[in-house]
Amino acid sequence: MPSPFAKLLWQRLVEFWIVLAILTFLVLRVLGSHTVERLLSGIAHRHPS
Amino acid sequence: MRVVLPILANIILGVAALGFGSLFLRLIPRRFSELDRFTLRFLAGFGLLGTILFCVGQVWFSRLAILFVLLPGLLLGLFSWLRARFDCWLPLKDLHAPLLPAAIVFGVALVTAVGGVALPTGDTNNDAIAYHYLGPKVWLREGIIRPVPDEIRTYFPVVVETQYAALMSIGGARAPQLFSVVSLAILLLIAASLAMRLGLDSSGAWWVAALIATMPAVYRGTYGGFLDALFACFILAAARVGFDAETPADYALFGLFCGFAMGAKYNGILAFLELVFCASLISVWAHRRPAWLTVKSAAIACGAAIAIASPFYLRNWILYECPIYPPAPALLHIFHLTHPIPNVIQAIVNDFQKRGGGMGRGVVAFLFLAFNLTYHTALFRGAGGIGLVPLALAPFGILARKRDAFAMGLLLLAALESVSWFLTAQESRYAINMFVIAGLFGVVGWQYVAGLVSRNARILAAVAVGISIFYGLWMIFPERVEDVHAALSPSFETKRWHAETICADGYDFINREASVKNVLVLSSSVASFFIDKPYVKPFGVWGERSVPGSDTVPEVMARLPALHVTHVFDYRPEGESFQLPEHPPGLTLVFERADQRIYRID
Numbered sequence: 263m264p265s266p267f268a269k270l271l272w273q274r275l276v277e278f279w280i281v282l283a284i285l286t287f288l289v290l291r292v293l294g295s296h297t298v299e300r301l302l303s304g305i306a307h308r309h310p311s
Numbered sequence: 312m313r314v315v316l317p318i319l320a321n322i323i324l325g326v327a328a329l330g331f332g333s334l335f336l337r338l339i340p341r342r343f344s345e346l347d348r349f350t351l352r353f354l355a356g357f358g359l360l361g362t363i364l365f366c367v368g369q370v371w372f373s374r375l376a377i378l379f380v381l382l383p384g385l386l387l388g389l390f391s392w393l394r395a396r397f398d399c400w401l402p403l404k405d406l407h408a409p410l411l412p413a414a415i416v417f418g419v420a421l422v423t424a425v426g427g428v429a430l431p432t433g434d435t436n437n438d439a440i441a442y443h444y445l446g447p448k449v450w451l452r453e454g455i456i457r458p459v460p461d462e463i464r465t466y467f468p469v470v471v472e473t474q475y476a477a478l479m480s481i482g483g484a485r486a487p488q489l490f491s492v493v494s495l496a497i498l499l500l501i502a503a504s505l506a507m508r509l510g511l512d513s514s515g516a517w518w519v520a521a522l523i524a525t526m527p528a529v530y531r532g533t534y535g536g537f538l539d540a541l542f543a544c545f546i547l548a549a550a551r552v553g554f555d556a557e558t559p560a561d562y563a564l565f566g567l568f569c570g571f572a573m574g575a576k577y578n579g580i581l582a583f584l585e586l587v588f589c590a591s592l593i594s595v596w597a598h599r600r601p602a603w604l605t606v607k608s609a610a611i612a613c614g615a616a617i618a619i620a621s622p623f624y625l626r627n628w629i630l631y632e633c634p635i636y637p638p639a640p641a642l643l644h645i646f647h648l649t650h651p652i653p654n655v656i657q658a659i660v661n662d663f664q665k666r667g668g669g670m671g672r673g674v675v676a677f678l679f680l681a682f683n684l685t686y687h688t689a690l691f692r693g694a695g696g697i698g699l700v701p702l703a704l705a706p707f708g709i710l711a712r713k714r715d716a717f718a719m720g721l722l723l724l725a726a727l728e729s730v731s732w733f734l735t736a737q738e739s740r741y742a743i744n745m746f747v748i749a750g751l752f753g754v755v756g757w758q759y760v761a762g763l764v765s766r767n768a769r770i771l772a773a774v775a776v777g778i779s780i781f782y783g784l785w786m787i788f789p790e791r792v793e794d795v796h797a798a799l800s801p802s803f804e805t806k807r808w809h810a811e812t813i814c815a816d817g818y819d820f821i822n823r824e825a826s827v828k829n830v831l832v833l834s835s836s837v838a839s840f841f842i843d844k845p846y847v848k849p850f851g852v853w854g855e856r857s858v859p860g861s862d863t864v865p866e867v868m869a870r871l872p873a874l875h876v877t878h879v880f881d882y883r884p885e886g887e888s889f890q891l892p893e894h895p896p897g898l899t900l901v902f903e904r905a906d907q908r909i910y911r912i913d
Contacts (some may be wrong), residue, residue: 273765276707280760280771283685283703287778290686291696 313801314428317489320482324360324474325353325493327381330388331363332356338564340555344507347551350500351564354548357497357541358571358619360384361470364477365574366622368456374480381477407513412521415780416499419524419787420492423534426794427489430804431536432811435838435852439536442467444487445840447476452845458631460857461839461848463655466636468623470574471538491534498533498540499524501547502747506754508551509718515754522776523750525783527695527790528688532740534791538575543743545572546582553590553612554720557598562608565590566615573620577635578741583616585727589720597716654854662853667736677733684742694739695786698779700757701749704772708756718755721748814882817907818842824901826911827878831871833864833890834882847874864890871897871912879910 264272332352339348363380364372435441442464449465450456456473458466478486502523503516511519523529532539545568553565569586572579587609594605624634633646637656669690670676670683681702688696712718725748732742760772797804809815818841821827832839832848839848849858849867858874861867867874868891879898883889883906891898891908898910 273768276760276768277765277771279706280703280768280775283699284771284775284778286686287699287782291688291782 313485317428317482317486320478320486321489321493323381323385323481324477326388327384328356328360329353330356330384330386330391331359333387333391334359335564338560340561346500346507347504350497350504351548351552354497354501354544355567356384357474358470358545358567358574361473362574362619362622364473365456365469368450368473369626371454372450372456372476373454377477377480409514409517412517415521416517416524419530420495422788422791422795423495424489424492425798426791427491427534428485429488429794429797430484430808431488432808433838434813435836440838440840441852443472443536443538444475446472447479448840450476451480461851461855463637463659463851463853463855466627466631467577468574468620470571470623471541475536487536494540495524495533497544498747501544501551502751505547505551505721505751509712509715509751509755511754511758515758518776519751519754521780522698522700522753523747525780525787526697526746526750527783527786528697528739529743529746530787531694532743537740539740539743542572542575542579543747545575545579546586546744547747549586550721550724553586554593554717556590556608559608559611562611563615566612567619569612569616570619573616574623581731582728585724585731587612589724589727592723593716593720658853663736667738670733670737680729680733688739695783697746697749698783699775700753700779701746703775704756704760705749705752706756707759708752708754711755711759721751725749812841814907816904817880817882817902817909820902820909821878821880829876831867831874831876831879833879834884836884837880837882847876877912879912881908881910882906
């Protein structure tokens with residue numbers, strides 16, 4: 263039977279792993295995709311600073 | 312008729328496969344679920360049908376021959392349907408469908424079915440056009456199954472291509488395209504079968520199906536003439552049977568599926584060795600069987616596998632002096648060819664290395680494989696990758712099933728396959744079976760996180776699944792939009808045919824013009840699949856030489872009378888010149904485009 267601390271640590275570890283995977287996916291596969299690149303450059307063209 | 316015949320051809324083939332599969336029912340363990348039995352029967356039927364077609368095709372291959380082969384299968388299929396009192400969906404009754412994953416699966420299947428009606432387009436860079444469809448078309452025309460001399464890859468094992476030939480013979484060029492929906496269905500059935508064996512309920516099995524259907528790298532192997540999905544099905548079916556095998560009959564069935572995998576692709580040989588190793592290990596370690604019994608079981612499996620795959624390898628050995636043709640360089644020390652083809656072998660090896668090293672070769676690159684498969688999919692022609700679930704949730708699935716020998720067997724198989732895939736050709740389609748296993752563990756992991764960990768983790772896991780599926784659909788649907796449009800609109804299909812197929816006008820002329828009886832195709836870039844008439848192509852893409860003693864165009868032209876051709880097709884790839892000079896003697900120009908010329912021989 264794991265101790266409450268070990269259980270809590272395991273829960274946080276699982277959450278951290280999934281969050282990390284999701285964030286990396288969003289950054290690399292979604293924000294890094296050609297579609298989003300085109301979208302962002304389109305916005306930049308329309309709203310030049 | 313453009314839709315009816317392809318559908319009819321696929322139904323006939325499917326019923327015949329079920330019929331032939333009923334011959335294996337005695338071998339399929341009774342302890343397996345109805346879903347397992349149905350799926351294994353269907354797959355075994357496809358394997359046997361392809362093998363019989365190949366054997367018959369060595370001496371006679373026409374529509375009549377194909378119908379003769381299909382007829383017993385059809386009768387067996389109808390007989391078993393009547394015996395089941397028309398309840399053909401009985402095995403699927405346990406798969407109660409939750410709305411969301413079922414809607415996703417049916418959505419993908421619908422797009423696949425509609426898009427599958429579109430005519431194939433493309434060029435020799437597309438494997439289906441280059442050889443998966445070319446072989447069947449030429450066999451049907453020649454009335455015999457023999458490799459096409461100008462395309463070395465038609466020497467490969469052809470358990471799936473023989474079925475493409477049957478489909479083409481009955482339903483035309485669209486029929487093997489439509490077969491994609493059958494491929495997808497079988498892949499999802501075997502995935503559901505494995506999911507339930509791993510302890511998931513029917514809802515979990517549907518989620519596995521939804522995740523796998525929306526994995527772009529998996530989906531890409533199911534349509535457009537690719538046979539990788541069916542190949543993966545044979546391997547997964549072998550694992551399903553072999554890792555739970557108890558009796559000699561179980562091991563024989565396991566061996567049969569390994570044999571079908573070897574009959575579908577050369578990669579099947581490696582997979583066969585890995586499967587036998589994993590099954591033996593499970594037998595010794597998990598089931599504590601004595602070593603002699605394990606060796607005997609492995610021998611039964613090997614015997615069955617070699618027997619079922621032997622027609623493909625024996626044909627090559629007898630006719631072309633090496634069972635694996637074109638031979639890998641190492642095999643040349645054992646098998647001595649009378650007509651060596653060093654240039655062709657080198658070209659293939661070079662291409663293999665160029666295409667298959669995208670993920671790197673070192674230990675560090677291997678350790679980063681899971682990361683790169685998820686995030687850097689362009690490195691291995693990943694067509695959008697495998698989604699997020701395998702990386703985010705599969706580790707927990709592995710933890711959850713660490714005491715299940717069957718699950719560990721699947722994991723070991725995936726690990727061994729990863730190593731061999733990593734060391735050979737890192738093409739995403741070749742790894743479909745690994746991706747399916749990753750998806751299975753992903754859903755098991757999702758269930759574990761949802762059941763045992765915190766509420767936050769439950770929500771995060773659901774978000775990961777949602778992102779994975781949404782992303783997959785986002786990648787898949789735009790990819791199929793043109794196919795669906797072409798299937799629904801004949802005018803768009805014609806437009807696409809001209810836009811996507813080099814030499815489309817030339818093919819139309821050759822196929823339409825009655826005076827064209829036999830064509831000499833001078834450029835290796837011309838996709839002979841689109842030519843409906845006999846042709847001679849002296850130079851293949853890989854350096855093949857199909858006219859003995861002719862290595863150059865002038866040498867071929869000097870032998871023109873012996874080739875018995877009526878026309879010459881000359882194509883000029885971009886940045887290059889035509890093979891023939893202006894106004895070649897003895898030839899009359901009858902068709903001309905900027906990059907194509909067709910001459911009549913005077």
